[in-house]
Amino acid sequence: MTKKVWTAGLAIIGDEILSGRTQDKNIAQIASWLNVQGIRLAEVRIVADVEERIVEAVNALRERYDYCFTTGGIGPTHDDITVDAIASALGVPVIVHPEARAILERYYADKGGLNEGRLRMARVPEGAKLIPNRMSGAPGIRIGNLFLMAGVPHITAGMLDALTGQLEGGRPLVSATVGAFAPESEVAELLRESERAEDGISIGSYPFFKDGRVGANFVVRSEDEDQANRVAASLAGKLSEAGYEPVEGGI
Template identity: 85%
Template sequence: MSKEKIWTAALIVIGDEILSGRTQDKNIAQIASWLNVQGIRLAEVRVVADDMDHIAEAVNILRARNDYLFTTGGIGPTHDDITVDAIAKALGVEVVIHPTARAILEKYYATRGGLNEGRLRMARVPEGAELIENRMSGAPGIRIENLFLMAGV
């Protein structure tokens, strides 16, 4: 009698604003529900501060013991959005500007004041990453290995 594999995922919610209570997370329940429909068990959720080493550590632990790892937060246009840098550090790769992400953002912001240095930060990805389409804001999510990086709340 063969035992059917149970696919697992973990979620890291990133941001000082979540830990301080200034912002309430709305992603955990939504992601858990979506994963359940896909037949994937959400096995663990961590909330991590905007700290490069803490994010990288959590990523390496959770990606190793789960089939999938999702992150929310920290891929926006501001200086404290360090998730891409922390993931690159965890994987031992460089951060690069993804040409397709840059083109998407240039088009999206063409009538919204243009692509400035802050907005261009949203085109940064760990080297080797693929993009996840985002119909809401134009800024794409990121996939690399078993990691899926998405915007915050």
């Protein structure tokens, strides 16, 4: 029986990441959240605030994967062009969503009311639904397999929370980590053998330097927690037999 693996792509829209000014925090956050939903983040593209680039990235990702998420470019300023780009990618017009407008009217009632910039945040591609934003009013947008979210990480987090349990997925991937003062260049063959010994697992190897010594975390991933733990225990035994000092739980 072939089991479906649910996948997602992520398009990050924003000059601030490409300029190096802002350290991205959304990739790890979204990857971890997707994993809990039983969905694997398969590809990320970071593009500038340029309509042609956004359209290209989103079209590639939404066609290739089960879900496509975007972050950034849905705020009130002139460089926030994600909604227009997505509407263009989907071939639908941009409309003002009545519920989004009502949300923004309430949110800004005691903050000077709606203005042209704020009203921009009620614009959606025709046919879209809203993703609640409990942090700052302006909602995210959901249309087809596309999920448009904020770029500010704590606002994104709130939107992810609102989507928890809403998306069809498979079983989450679980991991078990084996740490050892073992240079990965000495144990590459041992890792390869361990990975090949069973179906349904992968082993990643992530070097570290600690107390002036070289080591690595070896991360066994599987949809089956028992299998992950069993393979990790076996690998830990082999590393210990080969004379490498363990680092309990990795670093």
